[in-house]
Amino acid sequence: MRxxxxxxxxxxxxxxxxxxxxxxxxxxxxxHVRFRVLYDFKGAEDGAFxxxxxxxxxxxxxxxxxxxxxxAKGGGxxxxxxxxxxxxxxxxxxxxxxxxxxxxxxxxxxxxxxxxFGVCGDGIEGGEDGALWEFSxxxxxxILHVFNGVADGSEPEDAVALDDSGNIYGTTYTxxxxxxxxxxxxxxxxxxxxxLHSFSNGSDGGLLPAGPTLDSRxxxxxxxxxxxxxYYCGSGTMWSYDLASGTFSTVLDFGSTDVFGPxxxxxxxxxxxxxxxxxxxxxxxxxxxxxxxxxxxAPVILYSFIGPIGQSGDGCSPLGAVAxxxxxxxLGTTYFGGSPNWGTVYMLxxxxxxxxxxxxxxxxANDGYGPDGxxxxxxxxxxxxxxxxxxxGEGVIFEIxxxx
Numbered sequence: 001m002r003x004x005x006x007x008x009x010x011x012x013x014x015x016x017x018x019x020x021x022x023x024x025x026x027x028x029x030x031x032h033v034r035f036r037v038l039y040d041f042k043g044a045e046d047g048a049f050x051x052x053x054x055x056x057x058x059x060x061x062x063x064x065x066x067x068x069x070x071x072a073k074g075g076g077x078x079x080x081x082x083x084x085x086x087x088x089x090x091x092x093x094x095x096x097x098x099x100x101x102x103x104x105x106x107x108x109x110x111x112x113x114x115x116x117f118g119v120c121g122d123g124i125e126g127g128e129d130g131a132l133w134e135f136s137x138x139x140x141x142x143i144l145h146v147f148n149g150v151a152d153g154s155e156p157e158d159a160v161a162l163d164d165s166g167n168i169y170g171t172t173y174t175x176x177x178x179x180x181x182x183x184x185x186x187x188x189x190x191x192x193x194x195x196l197h198s199f200s201n202g203s204d205g206g207l208l209p210a211g212p213t214l215d216s217r218x219x220x221x222x223x224x225x226x227x228x229x230x231y232y233c234g235s236g237t238m239w240s241y242d243l244a245s246g247t248f249s250t251v252l253d254f255g256s257t258d259v260f261g262p263x264x265x266x267x268x269x270x271x272x273x274x275x276x277x278x279x280x281x282x283x284x285x286x287x288x289x290x291x292x293x294x295x296x297x298a299p300v301i302l303y304s305f306i307g308p309i310g311q312s313g314d315g316c317s318p319l320g321a322v323a324x325x326x327x328x329x330x331l332g333t334t335y336f337g338g339s340p341n342w343g344t345v346y347m348l349x350x351x352x353x354x355x356x357x358x359x360x361x362x363x364x365a366n367d368g369y370g371p372d373g374x375x376x377x378x379x380x381x382x383x384x385x386x387x388x389x390x391x392x393g394e395g396v397i398f399e400i401x402x403x404x
Contacts, residue, residue, distance in 0.1 A: 034401050035345075035361045037368065038062075038088045038383075039081055041394040044070040046090055047077035048394035050385035052158070053107035053320065053373030055116060059083075062376075062383055062397060063116055065096075067103040074098035078108075078118075078135060081397055088397075094141045096120060102130070107159040107373055113137055117168055119156035129154035129175065132168065132186060144168075145186055145193045149175045152195050153182035158211040158265055161220065163243075165189075169196075169220055171208040180206025180231070183220065183241055183248075196220075196241055197248045203228045204250050205237030210265040210321070213274070218243045221251075221274060223262035228253055235260030236278075238297060252297050254278075259289050259299045264321040264374070266291070267330075275330060277318040280304055285316035285337065288330060288348060288355075302355040303348050305334060313339035313362060315346050320374035323382075331360075333371035333384060338362030342369030342389065345382075345400055361400055365389045368396035375400075 047066025
């Protein structure tokens with residue numbers, strides 16, 4: 001898998017160097033931070049290895065997908081974690097069919113009717129190049145579309161975006177007619193699938209690391225990992241797609257900036273700025289950046305991670321999307337770093353002198369390690385997943401909240 005190769009590279013770099021969604025629930029970086037594991041995956045029917053985040057329904061139940069599981073089909077599990085008494089109980093909603101070429105690395109998304117949507121990568125559910133699926137509020141699982149490589153893309157990952165008309169928007173990492181990924185639309189009402197743009201590694205860039213972001217004006221936004229005009233090289237691009245006019249635009253070439261290789265889905269604020277994660281021209285532990293609307297979306301580096309070098313305990317490799325609270329704090333996770341280098345949950349706060357980082361939690365393996373999917377908020381708390389670690393090493397679901 002593409003991401004497994006990236007993790008291997010990040011591990012090597014660490015060893016050698018270390019020898020928006022908008023939310024109403026802020027964490028208080030100066031108060032007491034509470035962390036607890038809600039569920040330890042056992043690698044049985046419940047599954048193992050979470051490479052995506054969670055969706056939360058109005059009742060407080062959490063939904064997600066594991067990469068593999070020990071059930072009859074073996075291809076991972078769509079699950080629901082619901083409150084029961086003072087704790088939580090997990091229920092498997094669907095077993096995905098195993099395929100050695102891929103799995104599900106998705107953060108599921110709810111629509112207004114309580115239907116849940118997500119994507120799976122190569123080979124899952126009979127789709128050699130991936131599939132788009134729905135789990136309805138009535139409890140029915142359906143495959144909406146099977147991807148077909150050169151025709152419409154391969155390796156859909158991360159999250160889809162939904163509009164109020166029932167349309168679903170997403171990306172594939174690679175293939176399509178241009179060979180370098182696609183931006184697509186699926187209409188639930190007409191049951192039609194449309195490729196909106198095929199990336200060709202021309203001026204548009206290529207290879208899409210995350211799903212699209214839909215703004216309030218009917219524009220889709222996202223990034224490419226490489227390009228422009230350079231296959232598996234270059235610094236990547238920022239792009240937009242106007243749904244009303246059907247116009248695709250390359251907004252930014254990261255090659256002219258100090259940011260390269262954006263990795264996460266873009267998070268918007270109320271002013272139309274975007275926040276994301278990627279790599280920088282100095283160091284190898286990643287950074288958080290802002291794309292400023294009033295400055296032609298020129299990136300501003302808000303914070304550069306330095307990793308667990310010496311006694312710093314800083315994070316490294318911010319792969320998941322950041323989230324914003326109503327006070328303008330940015331919250332996210334790093335896959336590595338912290339003390340002792342199993343990953344972190346961090347907060348960035350705007351100060352007069354710039355942005356200040358607070359490590360809210362450093363994972364210690366027995367409570368998870370390798371958080372990758374970002375955070376989701378509910379009732380003053382934030383929820384996330386780890387790919388590995390926990391009591392039996394198969395990943396966890398965690399909760400973190402801040403004292404007042």
